[in-house]
Amino acid sequence: xxxxxxxxxxxxxxxxxxxxxxxxxxxxxxxxxxxxxxxxxxxxxxxxxxxxxxxxxxxxxxxxxxxxxxxxxxxxxxxxxxxxxxxxxxxxxxxxxxxxxxxxxxxxxxxxxxxxxxxxxxxxxxxxxxxxxxxxxxxxxxxxxxxxxxxxxxxxxxxxxxxxxxxxxxxxxxxxxxxxxxxxxxxxxxxxxxxxxxxxxxxxxxxxxxxxxxxxxxxxxxxxxxxxxxxxxxxxxxxxxxxxxxxxxxxxxxxxxxxxxxxxxxxxxxxxxxxxxxxxxxxxxxxxxxxxxxxxxxxxxxxxxxxxxxxxxxxxxxxxxxxxxx
Amino acid sequence: xxxxxxxxxxxxxxxxxxxxxxxxxxxxxxxxxxxxxxxxxxxxxxxxxxxxxxxxxxxxxxxxxxxxxxxxxxxxxxxxxxxxxxxxxxxxxxxxxxxxxxxxxxxxxxxxxxxxxxxxxxxxxxxxxxxxxxxxxxxxxxxxxxxxxxxxxxxxxxxxxxxxxxxxxxxxxxxxxxxxxxxxxxxxxxxxxxxxxxxxxxxxxxxxxxxxxxxxxxxxxxxxxxxxxxxxxxxxxxxxxxxxxxxxxxxxxxxxxxxxxxxxxxxxxxxxxxxxxxxxxxxxxxxxxxxxxxxxxxxxxxxxxxxxxxxxxxxxxxxxxxxxxxxxxxxxxxxxxxxxxxxxxxxxxxxxxxxxxxxxxxxxxxxxxxxxxxxxxxxxxxxxxxxxxxxxxx
Numbered sequence: 001x002x003x004x005x006x007x008x009x010x011x012x013x014x015x016x017x018x019x020x021x022x023x024x025x026x027x028x029x030x031x032x033x034x035x036x037x038x039x040x041x042x043x044x045x046x047x048x049x050x051x052x053x054x055x056x057x058x059x060x061x062x063x064x065x066x067x068x069x070x071x072x073x074x075x076x077x078x079x080x081x082x083x084x085x086x087x088x089x090x091x092x093x094x095x096x097x098x099x100x101x102x103x104x105x106x107x108x109x110x111x112x113x114x115x116x117x118x119x120x121x122x123x124x125x126x127x128x129x130x131x132x133x134x135x136x137x138x139x140x141x142x143x144x145x146x147x148x149x150x151x152x153x154x155x156x157x158x159x160x161x162x163x164x165x166x167x168x169x170x171x172x173x174x175x176x177x178x179x180x181x182x183x184x185x186x187x188x189x190x191x192x193x194x195x196x197x198x199x200x201x202x203x204x205x206x207x208x209x210x211x212x213x214x215x216x217x218x219x220x221x222x223x224x225x226x227x228x229x230x231x232x233x234x235x236x237x238x239x240x241x242x243x244x245x246x247x248x249x250x251x252x253x254x255x256x257x258x259x260x261x262x263x264x265x266x267x268x269x270x271x272x273x274x275x276x277x278x279x280x281x282x283x284x285x286x287x288x289x290x291x292x293x294x295x296x297x298x299x300x301x302x303x304x305x306x307x308x309x310x311x312x313x314x315x316x317x318x319x320x321x322x323x324x325x326x
Numbered sequence: 327x328x329x330x331x332x333x334x335x336x337x338x339x340x341x342x343x344x345x346x347x348x349x350x351x352x353x354x355x356x357x358x359x360x361x362x363x364x365x366x367x368x369x370x371x372x373x374x375x376x377x378x379x380x381x382x383x384x385x386x387x388x389x390x391x392x393x394x395x396x397x398x399x400x401x402x403x404x405x406x407x408x409x410x411x412x413x414x415x416x417x418x419x420x421x422x423x424x425x426x427x428x429x430x431x432x433x434x435x436x437x438x439x440x441x442x443x444x445x446x447x448x449x450x451x452x453x454x455x456x457x458x459x460x461x462x463x464x465x466x467x468x469x470x471x472x473x474x475x476x477x478x479x480x481x482x483x484x485x486x487x488x489x490x491x492x493x494x495x496x497x498x499x500x501x502x503x504x505x506x507x508x509x510x511x512x513x514x515x516x517x518x519x520x521x522x523x524x525x526x527x528x529x530x531x532x533x534x535x536x537x538x539x540x541x542x543x544x545x546x547x548x549x550x551x552x553x554x555x556x557x558x559x560x561x562x563x564x565x566x567x568x569x570x571x572x573x574x575x576x577x578x579x580x581x582x583x584x585x586x587x588x589x590x591x592x593x594x595x596x597x598x599x600x601x602x603x604x605x606x607x608x609x610x611x612x613x614x615x616x617x618x619x620x621x622x623x624x625x626x627x628x629x630x631x632x633x634x635x636x637x638x639x640x641x642x643x644x645x646x647x648x649x650x651x652x653x654x655x656x657x658x659x660x661x662x663x664x665x666x667x668x669x670x671x672x673x674x675x676x677x678x679x680x681x682x683x684x685x686x687x688x689x690x691x692x693x694x695x696x697x698x699x700x701x702x703x704x705x706x707x708x709x710x711x712x713x714x715x716x717x718x719x720x
Contacts (some may be wrong), residue, residue: 014597063467086588093453101434104512112369113515122578122706124516125430126456131707134575139588142571143709145476147432147456155473158486164489168571184441187452220497222421225464226391235451239421239469245668246497283525285452292583311394313460315472 017164017202021213021324023077024199025295026070028063029288032194056119059179061132062094063195068133070171077211079137079171088141089167089259090132092176092262094286095191097123097297102182124214129177140168150260150283151221151309152176153196153291154317158219161200172200178286183267192286196295214298218247225314229268235266236272240318247320254303254320257293259283260310269310283310290317297321327392329567330490332715333560334413334474334548336405336504337660339647340541344408348657349664352672355646357527360539367442368511370518370528376496376541385644385698390461392451397414397542402427404504405544405656406462410502412612413548414560418500418572421507422472422628425463426489427546428481428505430706432456432474433551434636440509458506472500479612479649480703481505482545482656487569489549499554504544504546507651514540520579520614528649529615530620530642531688533681536640538614541648545656547663563663564715567601582621585626588698588710592630595654595712603631605716607696608671610658611686612704614649623702624684636685645675659713662699666717671695 032041047055049066057065072079079087100123107115122128134143146152146159153176160174175198180191198217206213220243223276228235244253253278260266270278283289290309297305298321307319337344340358341351360374362650383400404424416423433455440446458472463472471492477484482505489501505703517523517540524537555562570591576582596603611623627635643654643661665671671693680688704710 041654084575085587088571088573094453094456101512102441103437104515108369108511109367112582113371113518116515116519118519121516121519124512125476125478125706127481127707127709128578129707131573131709132578134573135577138574138575140575142489143477143573143707146456146473146705147476148452148459148473149457158471159473162488162491162495162497163571166494175646180558181452182437184446185453186446186450189450221473223425223460223463223472224470226468229467232451235469236695243422250588274346299684303498311454311457311460312456313391313454314464315460 012275014167017168018202019169019203020161020164021203021206022198023201023211024071025214025298026074026197027295028066028067029194053128053261058123059098060093060116060129060177064091064129064133064177064197065136066197067128067197072201075199076120077209082171084138084140085119086141087134087147087172088163089130089134090144092127092146092287093126093178094147094152095181096129096177096179098182098185099179101293102184106294131231133173133229139173148199148315149313150311151290151315151317152287154219154292154309154319155221157217158221170197170202174198174200176287176291178288182287187285190285190287192284194288195293212322215321218292219319219323220246221316221317223314224265224268224316229265237256240269243318247318249320254306254309256306257281258308260289261291261311261312265312265314266310269308269316288320294319294321298323328494329552329553329565330493330549331552331565332547332563332663333413333550333555334409334587335367335563335660335663336408336546337657338378338401338405338649339543339657340378341647343377343382352661355675356675357675358646362382363509363514365511365655366416370515372397372523374519374539376526376539376675378542384595393457394436394453395461396433397508398429398433398506399461401508401544402458403462405504405546406466406502409548410466416500416550420467420469422470422499422677423468424492424498424501425459425468425472426485426501426503427459427462427506428475428477428485430476430478431510431513432458434512466501477709478705479651479654480705480709480711481652483703483713486547486659487711490566493549493551496677499551501549502546502547502658505652507653508542526616528644529613529684530645531681531684532677533679535615538644538649541650543647543650543653543657545653545660545661563719564666566713567716568592568595568714570712572710576708580705581622583622584631585622588623588704589629590711591712595714599714601698601714605698606638606700607640610643610662610701611642612702613642617643621683624686637687639645639689641671641673642674642688655701655711658701662701663693664713664716666697666699667718669694676719
């Protein structure tokens with residue numbers, strides 16, 4: 001019997017993170033990479049952005065890797081200072097593997113499974129969007145993929161931050177990655193394309209190294225089923241009020257960025273918010289837009305904002321974004 | 327730390343619908359007979375699959391609030407609904423009742439069927455395939471967080487561990503957690519192409535094993551605060567005392583042969599539970615029947631339990647029901663909960679040619695068990711989860 005490695009005999013992970021803060025932001029979208037729109041659909045040059053060895057990865061994985069590189073650089077810290085088993089990743093995606101899935105399916109239908117590329121076939125497993133980044137940066141704490149419609153990116157922060165607070169890791173990469181729906185799927189028009197990566201660390205660790213934080217992001221989610229949204233006038237207000245309380249909003253409500261589509265749930269949430277200081281933002285097909293609004297709120301004026309993502313299926317995530325005062 | 331208990335169980339597999347059928351199948355294990363996927367467009371070398379019995383799932387609904395749902399979501403709803411019924415009324419605030427479900431591919435087959443038949447719906451509406459938790463929560467009246475995870479074959483484990491954390495953090499009072507998986511042409515083809523399938527049967531720890539056999543299934547539990555469950559006189563199957571999370575960060579599909587991260591997951595689960603390796607009475611291993619995984623898991627168990635590994639009873643669930651992907655850890659927890667509840671582990675299917683490199687005990691007789699169980703699940707992407715359960719005093 002081979003003796004297994006004892007290198008991982010390092011169970012000192014149990015130091016809960018009481019105050020997680022965002023220290024690194026990375027965004028990869030057409031607007032950030034090719035702001036003039038000169039490259040059209042070819043806006044992301046994987047070779048230029050990532051170097052050799054990434055050509056066959058799905059686009060969402062490429063975007064997330066590039067966003068992660070930016071976020072890591074933005075922290076101003078050296079990831080090598082964080083033990084590998086303290087580093088975790090929680091990433092949301094809705095459609096990140098859709099094109100690959102479509103290609104695989106057509107290959108199997110028109111040919112057979114032996115024609116599937118060995119390099120890409122593991123990516124049928126959608127959690128590999130995050131796990132591929134884990135491989136790249138030795139994020140061995142844990143890896144979790146969230147996929148709830150529209151709010152998966154916000155949920156990545158929610159579930160990831162809770163895991164930090166429970167001491168399951170001490171360093172987190174959270175965010176969202178999307179690439180367009182396969183052309184054959186309904187609703188592909190309006191597909192999102194890009195990635196957001198946030199590095200979340202303990203505030204005390206950041207202070208100890210003399211680093212700076214962008215701010216805090218706290219997220220709570222609930223479900224407002226469409227029938228209740230249409231008829232249960234008090235339900236939306238009650239659920240929303242509870243979520244706001246849980247993210248620590250008890251006094252005057254900060255301005256709201258409401259990210260949703262033209263559906264009954266978004267309308268009910270908007271009505272429950274009461275209109276004042278609520279800005280409606282369109283939602284694309286995917287979970288990227290709410291995450292991008294979190295980034296804008298973190299980078300914006302030093303005032304708290306709420307980002308609320310809404311899915312037509314009833315999922316609502318409330319993110320309280322509190323930038324660090326300069 | 328707030329204690330989290332399991333008060334309801336739901337199960338669905340090729341053994342049948344419901345926990346009673348599952349338990350009867352475990353009590354009298356019979357070698358399963360795979361079927362050929364009834365999908366003429368699935369051009370794969372190894373077509374074998376363990377399907378749910380005919381009629382296991384309701385025919386509908388086909389849409390919920392305009393969203394087309396498929397067999398995967400109906401399977402999840404069936405298992406979760408059973409778990410909720412089994413738990414009885416908790417009296418919990420719907421807003422503090424969450425649903426967390428894991429799956430590898432969720433309702434991807436909805437899209438595959440449209441693509442295969444070239445019959446996409448007229449309405450050009452986005453159909454997110456991972457909306458299962460939203461639908462299940464809606465149908466069960468849960469208005470807390472409704473998250474659908476992937477994490478491939480450890481999706482159930484992550485949903486249950488996260489659910490327990492939500493309760494401990496005071497974010498929920500009740501969590502319906504588990505996993506589900508049904509047939510997908512793409513997933514089946516991918517498993518074929520990575521060489522993970524055995525053309526004959528799923529034979530964990532057998533020297534002649536050649537891979538796994540995929541199966542359909544769903545497993546769900548109801549998690550509650552122990553004090554609330556005891557106060558209402560709920561039947562408690564087990565306490566979820568600890569979880570260990572880790573990531574291989576090594577390879578897209580394979581475990582690091584050094585087993586370091588799955589060792590850490592097992593040890594972290596024990597640490598959180600305040601238990602030692604010697605306290606573990608039985609293990610439901612991941613045990614897929616693939617060459618490397620079974621060997622690595624065996625060696626990792628030796629790394630945690632030492633030579634006692636050879637004496638710890640294992641329950642090799644996948645030999646009986648196949649690899650149910652995102653449901654596998656959930657069904658492992660359902661099996662372990664039943665063993666703890668009844669005080670006995672059901673007989674395993676025999677390992678015909680025990681692998682000398684996998685010196686483990688896979689009993690084929692009913693085996694009395696103590697009160698501490700470990701359930702392991704691992705996944706493509708290297709996502710590992712170990713859960714520790716403690717049974718009630720008997």
